[in-house]
Amino acid sequence: MRDSLIQVSYLIASVLFILGLRSLTRPDKARRGMQLAAAGMLFAIAGTLLNHTIIDYRWIVGGLVIGVIIGYPMGMWVPMTAMPQRIAISLTFSALAATLVGVAEYHTDLLSGELPGRAKMAAIGFEVMLGSITVGGTIVAAGKLQEWITSKPVTYKGQNFVNGLVFLGVLALMVFTIVDPTQEAAFFVMIGASLIFGVMLVMPIGGADMPVVVALLNSYSGLASCAMGFALGNVILIISGSLDGASGFILSILMSKAMNRSFTNVLFGAFGSETTAATGKSSAGLTVRSIGVEDAAIQLAYAQLVIVIPGYGMAVAQAQHAVRELSEMIEKRGGEVKFAVHPVAGRMPGHMNVLLAEANVPYDKLYDMDEINGEFDRADVALVIGANDVVNPAARNDKASPIYGMPILNADHSKSVIVLKRGMSAGFAGIENELFYDRRTSMLFGDAKASLTGLIGEIKNV
Amino acid sequence: MQILELYVFVLAAFVGYMVISRVPPLLHTPLMAATNAISGISLVGSLIAAGAAHNRVATILGFIAVVCATSNIVGGFLITDRMLRMFKREAPSGAKQPAGKQG
Numbered sequence: 001m002r003d004s005l006i007q008v009s010y011l012i013a014s015v016l017f018i019l020g021l022r023s024l025t026r027p028d029k030a031r032r033g034m035q036l037a038a039a040g041m042l043f044a045i046a047g048t049l050l051n052h053t054i055i056d057y058r059w060i061v062g063g064l065v066i067g068v069i070i071g072y073p074m075g076m077w078v079p080m081t082a083m084p085q086r087i088a089i090s091l092t093f094s095a096l097a098a099t100l101v102g103v104a105e106y107h108t109d110l111l112s113g114e115l116p117g118r119a120k121m122a123a124i125g126f127e128v129m130l131g132s133i134t135v136g137g138t139i140v141a142a143g144k145l146q147e148w149i150t151s152k153p154v155t156y157k158g159q160n161f162v163n164g165l166v167f168l169g170v171l172a173l174m175v176f177t178i179v180d181p182t183q184e185a186a187f188f189v190m191i192g193a194s195l196i197f198g199v200m201l202v203m204p205i206g207g208a209d210m211p212v213v214v215a216l217l218n219s220y221s222g223l224a225s226c227a228m229g230f231a232l233g234n235v236i237l238i239i240s241g242s243l244d245g246a247s248g249f250i251l252s253i254l255m256s257k258a259m260n261r262s263f264t265n266v267l268f269g270a271f272g273s274e275t276t277a278a279t280g281k282s283s284a285g286l287t288v289r290s291i292g293v294e295d296a297a298i299q300l301a302y303a304q305l306v307i308v309i310p311g312y313g314m315a316v317a318q319a320q321h322a323v324r325e326l327s328e329m330i331e332k333r334g335g336e337v338k339f340a341v342h343p344v345a346g347r348m349p350g351h352m353n354v355l356l357a358e359a360n361v362p363y364d365k366l367y368d369m370d371e372i373n374g375e376f377d378r379a380d381v382a383l384v385i386g387a388n389d390v391v392n393p394a395a396r397n398d399k400a401s402p403i404y405g406m407p408i409l410n411a412d413h414s415k416s417v418i419v420l421k422r423g424m425s426a427g428f429a430g431i432e433n434e435l436f437y438d439r440r441t442s443m444l445f446g447d448a449k450a451s452l453t454g455l456i457g458e459i460k461n462v
Numbered sequence: 463m464q465i466l467e468l469y470v471f472v473l474a475a476f477v478g479y480m481v482i483s484r485v486p487p488l489l490h491t492p493l494m495a496a497t498n499a500i501s502g503i504s505l506v507g508s509l510i511a512a513g514a515a516h517n518r519v520a521t522i523l524g525f526i527a528v529v530c531a532t533s534n535i536v537g538g539f540l541i542t543d544r545m546l547r548m549f550k551r552e553a554p555s556g557a558k559q560p561a562g563k564q565g
Contacts, residue, residue, distance in 0.1 A: 034496055230471075
């Protein structure tokens with residue numbers, strides 16, 4: 001009776017999770033759907049507490065209370081600009097939970113003298129391996145996103161070789177413990193080596209490649225939960241883990257595609273470290289046209305269609321609210337404003353959309369690359385705010401360029417381009433952007449937020 | 463028994479792939495937050511480890527895992543809701559919007 005109650009609660013939870021994720025296809029239905037998923041979680045927890053092996057509730061209650069105390073601020077107080085590192089940290093938590101449960105299970109089995117069978121040991125092995133790789137990787141990723149660690153790629157000669165060796169070692173230890181589960185030392189060395197491997201995997205990856213990495217680690221942590229499900233013979237863990245894993249997998253593929261790079265290239269390519277030597281065209285002999293706030297304001301004020309292209313620079317300058325204000329000014333004067341969001345703009349999938357939504361930009365003005373690229377031809381002004389590589393025409397026409405083949409926003413098709421930028425430093429990839437030297441382009445130098453505030457003030461006077 | 467679990471895994475992965483590949487890029491960040499919250503399901507395993515009173519080590523490790531998983535569930539669902547609340551359509555033009563068409 002108890003067991004069937006538990007199974008029913010898991011069934012309800014699985015259905016509600018899937019319905020919740022499905023609701024995310026529609027922004028207007030999403031909130032309701034996720035509330036259903038949260039209800040599903042309550043069912044799953046309530047069901048689990050009925051489990052007859054649970055006899056002592058003191059530690060459970062303590063853990064739940066502390067978890068709520070930590071979780072509430074992580075949900076309510078973390079600013080939207082810190083979203084990427086917030087996601088990375090929560091991946092650390094979920095992977096850590098999976099690892100610890102795996103260790104606990106292994107330890108308990110050893111103590112009881114009832115050695116785990118091959119299949120169970122393999123599941124535990126995968127659980128702790130994927131879990132600790134994710135823990136190591138996400139901590140470094142969070143550090144890079146928060147800029148505690150340099151967001152530049154950290155590389156050395158023979159790095160891929162060393163990483164490969166460590167990974168082979170991890171696999172060997174895992175096979176060893178599966179064959180002979182009594183080898184406790186090997187088990188713990190494997191965990192340590194996996195942690196180190198996770199750290200070494202993410203260290204050489206640069207800030208702009210973080211969307212792929214965060215998505216990939218998301219799928220690892222999902223697979224770790226899956227493995228936990230196999231180890232404990234628990235179906236809800238397998239289902240939720242594979243949902244999580246599928247989501248991370250899909251996102252990392254989408255992100256890689258949007259950069260026209262393979263998975264392996266992102267992970268082992270250390271983009272941006274040696275590219276300066278490989279850059280195609282140089283800027284020698286080309287001139288940049290700088291523009292003042294007044295002239296830029298006039299252009300924007302009389303434009304019929306302005307397409308805003310936000311990039312990571314907008315997030316850094318916290319300029320999203322100023323952007324929204326500017327777009328309202330232009331609309332008030334009868335112009336139309338659309339936002340073109342490149343899939344890898346920012347530091348995580350969908351980063352720009354969340355920031356703009358927070359600044360009260362209605363989501364029907366936010367367009368994906370494929371939706372908007374045809375419209376640049378009739379745009380009067382393309383306003384580039386802190387974006388660089390995603391509008392670099394070299395991706396289209398310079399075979400020597402490292403970003404050749406990456407799909408870009410057609411900013412260069414619009415009648416004029418205004419670029420808000422701090423200075424003439426090259427983008428993340430270290431590549432010159434010929435868009436900045438185009439005769440239709442004018443550069444408005446300075447901090448993005450200050451420039452936008454200036455533009456807002458000027459447009460009022462036009 | 464293991465085969466049955468493999469069935470579940472493969473089918474769930476399929477469903478996940480079908481459902482999630484239809485989520486628009488607009489909502490990719492909420493999607494990541496939502497799957498984080500759902501990944502808090504590892505609480506299920508953690509609760510058993512923390513409450514089964516097998517041995518001290520398992521209890522302590524389970525306890526830490528309960529803390530981690532719970533904070534993911536609470537934080538994850540709250541932040542997803544916070545984000546999704548921000549995604550608004552443009553107010554319909556006939557409504558009480560400050561009609562600003564005079565230019």
